[in-house]
Amino acid sequence: MSANKTHPWTILLECRQQIPCDPCTTACKTGAITMEHLTDCPTFHPEKCVGCKLCVAACPGQAIFFQVPDAGDGQATVTFPYEYLPLPVVGQEVSAVDAFGQPVCAAVVDAVEQRPAFDRTALVTLRFPAEYREQVRFLKRLTREVG
Amino acid sequence: MKETDILVTGAGPAGLGAAIEAARSGARVLLADENRKAGGQLYKQIHKFFGSKAHHAGARGFQIADQLLREAEEAGVETWLDSRVLGLLDDGSAAVLRNGVVEPVSARRTVLATGAKENALAFPGWTLPGVMTAGAAQTFSNVHGTLVGRRILTVGSGNVGLIVSYQLMQAGAEIAALVEAAPQITGYQVHAGKIRRAGVPVRTSHTVVEARGRDRVEEAVIAQVDDHFRPIPGTEETLAVDTILLAVGLTPRAEISGMFHCETTYEGALGGILPIHDACMRSSCPEVYVCGDLAGVEEASTALEEGRLAGLHAAQSLGFSRPDGAERMETLQESLRALRSGAHAARRLACKERIIAKGEGGSHHVGE
Amino acid sequence: MCRHIEAHPIVAYPDRPPVAFTFDGRPLTGLAGQPIAAALLDNGISVFRHTPKNGQPRSLFCGIGQCSDCMVIVDGRPNVRACVTPLEEGMAIETQKGLGKVGVL
Numbered sequence: 071m072s073a074n075k076t077h078p079w080t081i082l083l084e085c086r087q088q089i090p091c092d093p094c095t096t097a098c099k100t101g102a103i104t105m106e107h108l109t110d111c112p113t114f115h116p117e118k119c120v121g122c123k124l125c126v127a128a129c130p131g132q133a134i135f136f137q138v139p140d141a142g143d144g145q146a147t148v149t150f151p152y153e154y155l156p157l158p159v160v161g162q163e164v165s166a167v168d169a170f171g172q173p174v175c176a177a178v179v180d181a182v183e184q185r186p187a188f189d190r191t192a193l194v195t196l197r198f199p200a201e202y203r204e205q206v207r208f209l210k211r212l213t214r215e216v217g
Numbered sequence: 218m219k220e221t222d223i224l225v226t227g228a229g230p231a232g233l234g235a236a237i238e239a240a241r242s243g244a245r246v247l248l249a250d251e252n253r254k255a256g257g258q259l260y261k262q263i264h265k266f267f268g269s270k271a272h273h274a275g276a277r278g279f280q281i282a283d284q285l286l287r288e289a290e291e292a293g294v295e296t297w298l299d300s301r302v303l304g305l306l307d308d309g310s311a312a313v314l315r316n317g318v319v320e321p322v323s324a325r326r327t328v329l330a331t332g333a334k335e336n337a338l339a340f341p342g343w344t345l346p347g348v349m350t351a352g353a354a355q356t357f358s359n360v361h362g363t364l365v366g367r368r369i370l371t372v373g374s375g376n377v378g379l380i381v382s383y384q385l386m387q388a389g390a391e392i393a394a395l396v397e398a399a400p401q402i403t404g405y406q407v408h409a410g411k412i413r414r415a416g417v418p419v420r421t422s423h424t425v426v427e428a429r430g431r432d433r434v435e436e437a438v439i440a441q442v443d444d445h446f447r448p449i450p451g452t453e454e455t456l457a458v459d460t461i462l463l464a465v466g467l468t469p470r471a472e473i474s475g476m477f478h479c480e481t482t483y484e485g486a487l488g489g490i491l492p493i494h495d496a497c498m499r500s501s502c503p504e505v506y507v508c509g510d511l512a513g514v515e516e517a518s519t520a521l522e523e524g525r526l527a528g529l530h531a532a533q534s535l536g537f538s539r540p541d542g543a544e545r546m547e548t549l550q551e552s553l554r555a556l557r558s559g560a561h562a563a564r565r566l567a568c569k570e571r572i573i574a575k576g577e578g579g580s581h582h583v584g585e
Numbered sequence: 586m587c588r589h590i591e592a593h594p595i596v597a598y599p600d601r602p603p604v605a606f607t608f609d610g611r612p613l614t615g616l617a618g619q620p621i622a623a624a625l626l627d628n629g630i631s632v633f634r635h636t637p638k639n640g641q642p643r644s645l646f647c648g649i650g651q652c653s654d655c656m657v658i659v660d661g662r663p664n665v666r667a668c669v670t671p672l673e674e675g676m677a678i679e680t681q682k683g684l685g686k687v688g689v690l
Contacts, residue, residue: 090518131405154387167414169410
C-alpha cells in the first residue's frame with residue numbers, strides 16, 4: 071500500500087467486523103471517514119484527510135493506524151494509540167511488533183503525543199525500515215518497575 | 218410507607234436511563250441501588266465506548282456514569298444508595314433494606330433494572346484463592362486500585378474477557394494466556410486485537426481443567442477441547458500463574474421479576490431465563506417494566522436505551538406526557554435497532570424479536 | 586502476588602489517607618475507605634476465611650458483595666463481606682474459620 075497522491079500519509083482502518091460503532095466519523099472534523107449505518111465498516115476519503123490523527127485516538131477499538139509509508143531514508147512511520155505505562159520516550163529504541171505481538175524489527179520512537187482531545191490515550195509513532203510497513207502495528211510493551 | 222410514582226431498582230445504565238426519562242416526564246421517581254455508589258458497572262469501564270453519539274460513544278464508561286448521575290440529579294430523581302430491594306411484601310409494596318431496616322415502598326410502577334451476575338465455572342481447584350470472576354478483578358483494578366495478580370490466565374474470549382485482560386495489563390499485570398473453548402474468539406475482533414498486539418496468546422478450542430496451589434493459585438492446567446468441548450487427554454499444558462479469571466458469561470438477575478410473577482422465557486444467547494417484555498419494555502405484569510441485562514444480557518449502550526424506553530413508557534402509562542414523548546419513543550426504538558444491526562448482533566436481534574413477540578402477544582395488558 | 590496500583594495510564598484514583606488496622610493481631614496499614622479485601626490483598630494476604638467442613642481457604646471471588654466467599658470477622662462480628670465493606674481506622678480483622686459464630690471464634 072502506498073500513500074495517496076494528495077498526502078504523504080495514509081490512514082489504515084483495520085475495522086473489519088460489523089459492530090455498532092461510529093466515533094471515528096464524529097472525531098473526524100473534515101468528513102474524511104464516513105459510514106452510512108452504525109454497523110457499517112468505515113470508509114476513508116483520503117482527499118479530505120488533514121492528518122490530525124484524532125480518529126486514531128478516538129477509535130474505541132484502537133483499530134486505526136496513521137502511516138507514512140515513505141518517511142525518507144528508506145524509513146516508514148506508523149502511529150498507534152498507546153494506553154500503557156511507562157510511555158516510551160522520543161529517541162528510544164524499541165522492538166516493533168505486528169498485529170499478533172510478534173517481533174518484526176527494531177524501531178525508534180519518533181513521537182509521543184498526548185493532547186486533551188485524545189482523552190488520556192497517547193499516540194506513539196515508530197520509525198523503522200520501510201520494508202516492514204505492512205507488518206508493524208505496535209511496540210513490545212515496556213516493562214514496568216514493580217515494587 | 219414511602220410512596221412514589223415509579224420505583225426503579227438498580228442504578229446502572231438501564232436504571233439511570235429509566236429514572237432520568239421518567240423524572241423528565243414529570244413522575245416522582247425513587248431510584249434504589251444496593252451499592253454505595255450509583256452507576257452500576259459503568260465506573261469499572263475505563264475504555265472508550267462503542268456506539269454512536271446518542272449512546273455517548275467515544276467516552277469512557279466512568280465519564281458516562283458521571284454524566285448520567287448529573288442528569289438524574291437535575292431531573293429530580295430521588296436516589297437511595299446502600300438500599301437493596303429485597304422483594305415484595307404481602308400488600309404489594311416493595312421491601313427495601315436501607316440502613317439495616319426494611320422500608321416498604323409503595324409505587325404505582327416498578328422498573329426492574331437489576332442487571333446480571335457473572336457465571337462461574339467449576340473445575341478441580343476452582344475454589345482456591347486467586348480464582349475469581351473477571352468482574353472482580355476489574356472492579357478491584359479500576360475502582361479500588363488493587364491489582365489482584367501479576368500473572369494471569371483469562372478464561373473466555375467474550376468482550377468481558379478481552380476487555381478485562383487489556384485493563385489488567387494497563388494496571389501492570391501480565392496475561393499469560395487467554396483460553397476460549399469455542400473454535401473462534403467470541404468478542405469483538407478489535408478488542409481481541411488490543412491484547413494480541415500486546416503479545417497475549419489467545420488459545421481457541423482450549424479451556425482450563427485445573428487450578429493448582431496450596432493456599433492460592435500457583436499453576437493453571439489448560440487443555441485443548443474437542444467439538445463437544447470435552448478436554449482431549451494428552452493435550453494438557455501447565456502455566457505458571459497466580460490468578461485465573463472467569464469470563465464465562467452472565468445470567469440475568471431475575472429473582473425480583475420472579476416475585477412479581479413476570480412471565481419468563483429462555484434465551485441462551487442473552488444469558489438464560491429472563492422476563493418477557495413488549496416493545497416498550499413492559500413485562501407481562503402491567504405495573505412492572507424490565508430493562509438492561511435483566512431483560513437479556515447485551516451491552517451498556519443497549520441497557521441505557523432500554524432503560525430510557527422503560528422509564529418514558531412507565532411515566533406515560535401513568536398519564537405523565539411530554540410534548541416530545543412520541544418522537545422520543547421513536548428515536549429510542551430506532552437507536553436500539555441500530556445497536557442490534559449488523560452480522561455480529563444477528564443472534565441477539567433474533568432473541569430480542571422472539572422476546573418482544575411473546576411480550577406483545579397474549580392478553581397481558583387487558584384493561585390497560 | 587497482589588499489589589496496590591501506584592500509577593495508572595487512565596484512572597486517577599481518589600486520595601485516601603492511610604489507616605492502621607490489624608489482621609489476626611498483626612498490625613498493618615491500609616487506606617481509609619478502600620474495601621477490606623483490597624487492604625488485605627495490598628498487604629499480600631489472599632486467604633480470608635476457611636470453610637466450615639473441610640477448612641479450605643477462600644478469598645475474593647465476585648468482588649461486588651454477591652457471593653459471600655470473602656467473609657471475614659471485623660471487630661468480633663463474623664460474616665462481614667470484605668469486598669464491599671470499607672476499611673476504617675483501628676479495625677481488628679480476623680480470618681473467619683467456619684461459620685464464625687458471634688463470640689465463638
